[in-house]
Amino acid sequence: MDDFLDDGPERSVQAMGHEPIPQARAEDAVRELLRWAGDDPEREGLLDTPARVARAFREYFRGYLEDPGIHLSRTFGEVGGYDEIVLLKDIPFQSHCEHHMAPIIGKAHIAYLPRDRVVGISKLARVLHGYARRLQVQERLTAEVADCIQHHLDPVGVAVVIEATHACMSARGVMTAGVVMTTSRMMGVFRDDDRSRKEVLALMGRG
Numbered sequence: 001m002d003d004f005l006d007d008g009p010e011r012s013v014q015a016m017g018h019e020p021i022p023q024a025r026a027e028d029a030v031r032e033l034l035r036w037a038g039d040d041p042e043r044e045g046l047l048d049t050p051a052r053v054a055r056a057f058r059e060y061f062r063g064y065l066e067d068p069g070i071h072l073s074r075t076f077g078e079v080g081g082y083d084e085i086v087l088l089k090d091i092p093f094q095s096h097c098e099h100h101m102a103p104i105i106g107k108a109h110i111a112y113l114p115r116d117r118v119v120g121i122s123k124l125a126r127v128l129h130g131y132a133r134r135l136q137v138q139e140r141l142t143a144e145v146a147d148c149i150q151h152h153l154d155p156v157g158v159a160v161v162i163e164a165t166h167a168c169m170s171a172r173g174v175m176t177a178g179v180v181m182t183t184s185r186m187m188g189v190f191r192d193d194d195r196s197r198k199e200v201l202a203l204m205g206r207g
């Protein structure tokens with residue numbers, strides 16, 4: 001999988017069933033946007049900008065090239081009778097809002113209560129990043145991460161809480177810097193049982 005993702009800057013990419021689009025066309029589009037904004041893409045400081053932006057987009061939106069669930073395909077059944085909450089807390093991430101393509105910057109807390117299988121803990125962060133590196137709304141990002149864990153691990157419960165700031169709010173429009181949006185998705189025992197929900201929220205520091 002990692003080899004597949006390690007595409008060079010010139011490689012064209014086929015995603016979501018579209019024809020592959022060569023990077024040169026993406027660079028032309030950036031030049032057009034620069035002109036439209038009122039600048040001159042031929043001036044020295046902007047000459048390499050279209051190529052840089054194209055490469056940055058490839059990185060921001062790398063999630064379209066992968067199925068995040070792949071990270072949960074290798075599970076461990078030998079958990080030594082462990083039957084408590086597994087929590088990965090304060091995972092930093094960056095995404096982009098699908099309305100303005102502006103950055104969404106925040107952190108996620110991901111927890112599950114295993115039934116009989118666990119995954120390497122870093123895999124939870126990889127699932128998050130797989131969905132975050134797409135155009136998103138925070139609500140859907142939260143739901144997709146939780147659903148993916150539920151689907152692949154079939155745990156007793158899943159809890160995902162995401163806190164993030166949206167540049168489309170802080171840098172434009174109403175200009176409200178520092179406003180944090182919180183979303184959560186509780187499944188299984190964390191949705192149905194009050195005590196379990198309180199326990200996981202307390203572990204996340206949100207109790």
Ligand SMILES: [Zn+2]
Pocket residue numbers: 097098099100101102166168169
């Ligand atoms: Zn937005």
